[in-house]
Every structure is written in C-alpha cells, then in structure tokens.
Amino acid sequence: xxxxVISVRNLTxxxxxxxxxxxxxxxVYRGExxxxxxxxxxxxxxxxxxLCGLSFPxxxxxxxxxxxxxxxxxxxxxxxxxxxxxxxLYNDLSVWENMDLFAGIYGLSKKETAERAAxxxxxxxxxxxxxxxxxxxxxxxxxxxxxxxATIHRPEVVFLDEPTGGVDPVTRRQFWEMIYxxxxxxxxxxxxxxxxxxxxxxxxxxxxxxGVVRALDTPARLKQQFAAGSMDEVFRILARGARRGE
Amino acid sequence: xxxxxxxxxxxxxxxxxxxxxxMLIVVLIPIVLMVLFGFAxxxxxxxxxxxxxxxxxxxxxxxxxxxxxxxxxFTFCGYTDNRSIDALLRSGKTDAVVVxxxxxxxxxxxxxxxxxxxxxxxxxxxxxxxNTAGAATAYLQGVLLGAESQQSLFETRMLFNPQMKSAFNxxxxxxGLIFILVCAMMTSVSIVREKEVGTMEVLLVSxxxxxxxxFAKMIPYFAISCCVLILILLLARYLxxxxxxxxxxxxxxxxxxxxxLSLSLGLLVSTIARxxxxxxxxxxxxxxxxxxxxxxMLFPIENLPKFFQTxxxxxxxxxxxxxxxxxxxQGASVVEVWQDCVILFCMTALVLGVSLKKFNDKLE
Numbered sequence: 001x002x003x004x005v006i007s008v009r010n011l012t013x014x015x016x017x018x019x020x021x022x023x024x025x026x027x028v029y030r031g032e033x034x035x036x037x038x039x040x041x042x043x044x045x046x047x048x049x050x051l052c053g054l055s056f057p058x059x060x061x062x063x064x065x066x067x068x069x070x071x072x073x074x075x076x077x078x079x080x081x082x083x084x085x086x087x088x089l090y091n092d093l094s095v096w097e098n099m100d101l102f103a104g105i106y107g108l109s110k111k112e113t114a115e116r117a118a119x120x121x122x123x124x125x126x127x128x129x130x131x132x133x134x135x136x137x138x139x140x141x142x143x144x145x146x147x148x149x150a151t152i153h154r155p156e157v158v159f160l161d162e163p164t165g166g167v168d169p170v171t172r173r174q175f176w177e178m179i180y181x182x183x184x185x186x187x188x189x190x191x192x193x194x195x196x197x198x199x200x201x202x203x204x205x206x207x208x209x210x211g212v213v214r215a216l217d218t219p220a221r222l223k224q225q226f227a228a229g230s231m232d233e234v235f236r237i238l239a240r241g242a243r244r245g246e
Numbered sequence: 247x248x249x250x251x252x253x254x255x256x257x258x259x260x261x262x263x264x265x266x267x268x269m270l271i272v273v274l275i276p277i278v279l280m281v282l283f284g285f286a287x288x289x290x291x292x293x294x295x296x297x298x299x300x301x302x303x304x305x306x307x308x309x310x311x312x313x314x315x316x317x318x319x320f321t322f323c324g325y326t327d328n329r330s331i332d333a334l335l336r337s338g339k340t341d342a343v344v345v346x347x348x349x350x351x352x353x354x355x356x357x358x359x360x361x362x363x364x365x366x367x368x369x370x371x372x373x374x375x376x377n378t379a380g381a382a383t384a385y386l387q388g389v390l391l392g393a394e395s396q397q398s399l400f401e402t403r404m405l406f407n408p409q410m411k412s413a414f415n416x417x418x419x420x421x422g423l424i425f426i427l428v429c430a431m432m433t434s435v436s437i438v439r440e441k442e443v444g445t446m447e448v449l450l451v452s453x454x455x456x457x458x459x460x461f462a463k464m465i466p467y468f469a470i471s472c473c474v475l476i477l478i479l480l481l482a483r484y485l486x487x488x489x490x491x492x493x494x495x496x497x498x499x500x501x502x503x504x505x506x507l508s509l510s511l512g513l514l515v516s517t518i519a520r521x522x523x524x525x526x527x528x529x530x531x532x533x534x535x536x537x538x539x540x541x542x543m544l545f546p547i548e549n550l551p552k553f554f555q556t557x558x559x560x561x562x563x564x565x566x567x568x569x570x571x572x573x574x575x576q577g578a579s580v581v582e583v584w585q586d587c588v589i590l591f592c593m594t595a596l597v598l599g600v601s602l603k604k605f606n607d608k609l610e
Binding site: 054077080082083084085087088089091092093097102105106107159 | 452
C-alpha cells in the first residue's frame with residue numbers, strides 16, 4: 001500500500017473570482033477504494049474533472065498514474081477508466097458492440113478485444129447476452145456492464161462518479177462486490193457518492209467542504225475523531241459549516 | 247490509436263442502421279418530394295374551364311371559340327349569357343368567361359386595319375388564385391388573337407425549358423432542402439443526443455480527440471447523403487427528364503461541397519442546442535424557414551421585398567440552388583457558376599471554422 005497512484009498538492013481551480021477547488025492535497029494508493037465525498041457545490045466534480053484530464057488546474061500540482069495533470073491531460077485519459085452517474089453505454093448497440101467500441105477507443109487490438117470481452121462476459125455471467133441490445137437489459141445489469149466496460153483496457157485508476165444513483169439496495173450491494181473485486185486485483189478506485197453507507201465500504205474517505213478537503217482518513221478513524229456513530233453523522237458535522245449553497 | 251476512429255465510424259453507422267424509421271424517412275422523403283413536386287404540384291396552368299358569352303355567333307366568334315376548344319389548356323364549357331356569369335364563376339364551374347362584343351367581327355376588322363376601336367373581347371376571370379388567373383389571361387389572349395398572330399409583333403422562344411416544366415425548377419430546390427434536412431438536422435440531433443444521454447461525457451474522458459468524435463459522426467451521414475444525392479440525380483434525369491446539360495460531374499461535386507456545408511451547420515446547431523428537441527426546432531425553424539422562403543426555391547428572389555432580398559444573400563441554399571439550376575437546366579459548366587461556388591466555399595469554411603471553435607470552447 002505504499003505505491004502512490006494519484007498524488008495531488010495544492011491543486012486549485014478558479015473560475016474568475018470564484019475558487020471552486022482551494023489548494024487540496026492528498027495521495028491515493030494502489031488498490032485502494034478512495035471515497036471522495038462532499039455536498040453539491042463543494043468542488044468534487046471540478047476536482048475530479050482535473051484528475052481526469054478534462055480541465056486544467058489554475059495552480060498546484062498533481063499526477064495521475066504517473067502523468068502530470070497540468071500538461072499531460074491526454075496521456076492521463078489513456079490510463080484511467082470512467083463511469084458517470086448517468087448510464088452511459090449505447091442502448092441501441094449490443095453488449096458485444098459496446099465492448100468492441102470502447103476497446104477500439106482505447107486502442108486494443110482485435111485479438112486483445114476478443115480475449116478481454118470473453119473474459120468480462122464470463123465474469124459478469126453475460127455470455128448468453130452477448131448480442132442482446134443493452135437497452136433491453138435491467139438497470140442493475142447495465143450498471144455492472146458499465147463498470148466492466150470502464151475497466152476493459154485495464155486502467156490503473158477507475159473514476160466512478162456517483163455510480164449507484166437510482167439503483168436499488170440489492171443491486172448496489174452487488175455493484176460494490178464488483179468494485180471490491182477490481183480493487184483486490186490491483187485497480188485503484190476513486191469514487192464519489194451521496195450514500196453515506198457506501199462511504200463505509202471505502203478504504204479511505206475524504207470529505208470536501210467549500211472547495212477544501214476537511215477530513216481524510218479511514219471511515220473507522222473518522223468516526224472516532226468526530227465521536228460519531230456513522231459516516232452520515234461525520235458528514236453532517238463537517239457539512240454544517242459549509243457556506244456555499246447548492 | 248488509428249483504429250479508434252474506425253470504431254467510431256462503425257458505431258455511428260450502427261446507430262443509423264438500427265434506427266430503421268429514420269433511415270426510411272431519409273430515403274423516402276427525397277422520393278416523395280421529387281414525385282410530388284415533379285408531377286403533382288406544378289405552377290403550370292392546365293385544364294382551364296372557359297365559358298363564352300356571344301350575343302351574335304358570327305363566323306369570327308365561332309372561329310375563336312373553336313380555337314379555344316381545340317387547345318389542350320382549355321376546356322370549353324359552352325355558351326352562357328350575361329346574367330349567369332357571376333354564378334358560374336362563383337360556383338367554380340368555370341374559371342374564365344370570354345365575352346364577345348355584339349359587333350365582334352366589325353371591331354376586329356377595324357382593329358386589324360389600324361382604326362381606333364373599342365375592345366372586342368372582355369375576359370372575366372376568377373382571380374382567387376392569382377397565379378392561375380394570370381397564366382390563364384396570358385393563354386387566352388394568345389389563343390384568341392391567334393388569327394392575327396401572323397402579323398404579331400413578337401416572336402417568343404423559351405430557351406432551356408421550352409415546355410416550361412415546373413419540375414425542372416423544383417429539382418434544385420428539393421436538393422437544397424433535403425441535404426440540409428439529412429445532414430444538418432440529423433447530425434445535430436445525433437450529437438445532442440449523446441450530450442443529453444450522457445455518453446458524450448464518457449467519450450470526452452476517453453483518449454479520443456473531440457474532433458475525431460465529430461468527424462466520425464459526420465462520415466455515415468455524409469455517405470447516406472451521397473446515396474440520396476445519386477438517387478435524386480437518377481430520379482431527376484430518368485423520371486422527370488431534367489436535362490443536366492451542364493454535366494453531372496459538376497453538379498455532383500458542387501453538391502458534395504454543399505453536403506459539407508450542411509454537416510457544418512448541423513455541428514453548429516449541436517453546439518447551441520442542449521436538448522434533441524431544441525436541436526430539431528432550431529434546424530426546422532431557423533434553417534428550414536429561410537430555405538423555403540428565401541432561397542428562391544418557391545418564390546423568385548426578385549419578387550421578395552428589398553429587406554428579404556438582402557437577408558437571402560446569407561442563405562447558403564440560395565447560392566446552391568442558383569448554381570444547380572444553371573447547371574441542370576441552362577447547361578452552364580462549373581466554371582460559369584464560379585461565383586456561386588466561391589461563395590459556398592467561403593460559407594463552408596466559415597461555418598466549419600466557427601462550429602469547430604465553438605465545439606472546442608464548450609469542452610473546457
């Protein structure tokens with residue numbers, strides 16, 4: 001757990017006078033499930049966009065999978081996987097066609113694609129659904145497929161932006177099992193969520209308030225530190241001081 | 247990284263092929279429009295129903311009426327009297343009534359010998375449709391004066407479209423309209439759909455460059471449009487008999503330029519619109535209306551008010567239709583319509599530049 005995959009020092013992003021992300025610093029280790037929490041407007045999304053190479057920081061340094069966030073945005077994209085809160089595969093393409101597309105996007109060869117797709121289909125128990133249109137699958141299955149496809153190119157880090165929004169508890173549970181499995185296999189998971197019970201599943205959790213990281217530790221130690229019974233309480237204690245609204 | 251572009255083209259093609267209904271519409275609309283405008287809708291005036299009022303059926307009168315009855319454009323409905331004219335026109339049983347003067351022969355003779363005389367014939371027309379009435383007047387005058395035409399002052403020759411087929415005129419207009427429909431509307435909707443559904447987000451986080459995503463999107467639509475273009479040209483040549491005397495190659499290459507322009511317009515719309523409905527509305531209202539009204543497709547530009555004539559200079563379709571008309575019907579070569587080509591080219595470059603810039607700005 002000493003191998004650092006994401007390293008951020010004083011990362012700042014301003015939009016005009018507004019400081020969306022204010023000098024945040026943290027490290028994320030390989031194989032860790034890193035929970036990135038914060039109320040709406042706390043700067044989570046902005047920070048995540050910088051880590052994904054989608055926008056450039058105003059100041060500060062950071063590296064993701066060995067690539068610099070200031071100048072290697074395009075290289076970062078090749079080493080990360082991304083799954084958004086909205087289901088974002090193509091409903092009018094089949095399971096296999098979706099896999100083929102994203103494998104193609106990440107530059108996998110035909111042979112690699114076939115192998116990797118077979119592997120993922122077997123793991124998801126989806127072999128019989130290979131040619132089913134994704135639109136016809138139940139939501140829980142889609143979510144799992146989405147995650148599988150986000151890891152099709154074996155990225156070092158997977159960014160999950162509120163991956164379980166609108167999903168029932170049973171499916172959420174199954175989804176988290178997949179996340180654990182991936183983390184065990186050495187993939188680093190960077191996840192944002194609104195569900196505080198999910199925060200308990202993370203190896204370490206950071207809580208952002210008003211563009212600043214206010215707490216960062218394992219869920220157990222955070223609860224101890226704030227003398228709280230659950231992560232939900234910890235979050236409330238921290239978020240109470242927030243000045244930014246929605 | 248090379249094959250990720252192909253993956254995209256494949257994906258876009260699959261989207262289009264899966265969407266059977268849209269496919270069908272894209273192929274059917276041109277055919278329907280061509281047939282509709284080619285055969286059903288025409289500005290030619292046919293089958294004008296004419297009645298005659300003649301107090302005195304002299305030889306001269308009968309001669310004139312016979313010429314009317316023989317003419318293909320007219321259907322002679324028989325003689326009537328002064329009192330029923332209004333009722334006949336009102337009921338729509340006739341479109342025009344020819345009233346001969348009582349001393350028709352004498353008046354014609356004095357007119358022929360250059361003596362001053364009062365009119366020999368009165369034409370009464372149902373002008374509720376201005377175009378029909380106007381054309382009918384011209385035809386009636388021509389036919390009724392037929393006897394005197396030997397000494398007519400004018401000799402008229404209609405060049406390029408001697409039968410005055412309106413279909414010739416419509417084909418370029420339909421082309422101008424359809425490519426905007428297929429390229430601009432469909433690409434914009436398809437780009438905006440990805441934004442709306444959320445897939446665009448995932449694509450932007452991937453290592454594919456945004457401009458590649460866009461170009462990959464354009465390629466299948468470009469291919470479809472090429473098929474539609476070929477289809478239209480075939481229909482125009484063999485079904486409607488449009489001469490295409492300026493050379494098919496020229497028409498084709500100019501159309502390709504216009505396709506690129508339409509695709510760029512679609513991209514521009516997609517950078518403005520946030521939802522598919524908005525994209526559809528912008529394409530329909532902001533682009534279709536000017537094209538229908540101001541491109542010269544339906545109404546001659548010269549007939550527009552000065553203000554709209556100026557606005558029409560900005561409508562790309564105006565230049566495209568103008569050039570295609572010249573090449574298809576007048577037999578002009580590409581070189582002869584160079585002005586239109588240059589204008590279209592500049593417009594394409596401008597729109598493409600602006601939309602690519604806007605697209606990139608949106609990403610940050």
